[in-house]
Amino acid sequence: MTEVSDQIKQVVENEDVALFMKGTPQLVMCGNSQRALEALRRAGAPVTVVDVLPDPRIREELSALSGWPTIPQVFVRGELVGGADIVEELEASGELEATLREKLGEDYGATEERVVTVT
Amino acid sequence: MTERLEQQLREAFPGDEVAVEDRTGGGDHFQVTVTSARFDGLSLVEQHRLVYDALATPLADGTIHELRIKTKGSQ
Numbered sequence: 001m002t003e004v005s006d007q008i009k010q011v012v013e014n015e016d017v018a019l020f021m022k023g024t025p026q027l028v029m030c031g032n033s034q035r036a037l038e039a040l041r042r043a044g045a046p047v048t049v050v051d052v053l054p055d056p057r058i059r060e061e062l063s064a065l066s067g068w069p070t071i072p073q074v075f076v077r078g079e080l081v082g083g084a085d086i087v088e089e090l091e092a093s094g095e096l097e098a099t100l101r102e103k104l105g106e107d108y109g110a111t112e113e114r115v116v117t118v119t
Numbered sequence: 120m121t122e123r124l125e126q127q128l129r130e131a132f133p134g135d136e137v138a139v140e141d142r143t144g145g146g147d148h149f150q151v152t153v154t155s156a157r158f159d160g161l162s163l164v165e166q167h168r169l170v171y172d173a174l175a176t177p178l179a180d181g182t183i184h185e186l187r188i189k190t191k192g193s194q
Contacts (some may be wrong), residue, residue: 082167
């Protein structure tokens with residue numbers, strides 16, 4: 001069993017698009033998490049989701065790593081893109097899709113949303 | 120609470136336009152809008168970090184349950 005912080009780091013660094021949210025796509029527990037998820041879906045992002053609610057350490061370690069105090073947090077190839085407001089704004093302007101194309105390739109596309117558990 | 124947050128933002132962004140809206144009337148869900156030349160040339164992540172820094176205390180102590188941020192540069 002690796003440390004919570006190591007598992008978070010692995011998700012951030014290894015997943016194309018990582019969304020740390022309250023709840024899961026099946027049961028979203030927070031309006032801002034819903035907004036971020038929907039913006040990513042509109043952009044067709046291949047999202048890997050981590051629910052931060054099961055263990056308060058996930059949120060603590062994530063914020064320590066990213067320096068971002070709130071949930072949700074979206075990362076593309078290891079880089080913090082922002083929270084719900086930024087992701088919505090970037091999606092509306094087309095910049096989110098541009099970033100995804102640039103970082104993941106022109107033919108990036110949504111596979112099924114994946115939920116990863118950090119324990 | 121809205122006034123307290125506005126005051127903290129004004130201290131962090133002196134002379135700039137700041138607005139705080141209590142979105143639900145419950146005193147814990149806020150929309151803040153800040154217009155500042157300090158945002159010019161910064162990424163959105165960097166801009167929002169400045170707002171988070173200004174509101175670090177109410178964010179850390181749970182006063183703010185949900186925060187929406189809109190930042191605008193001087194142009």
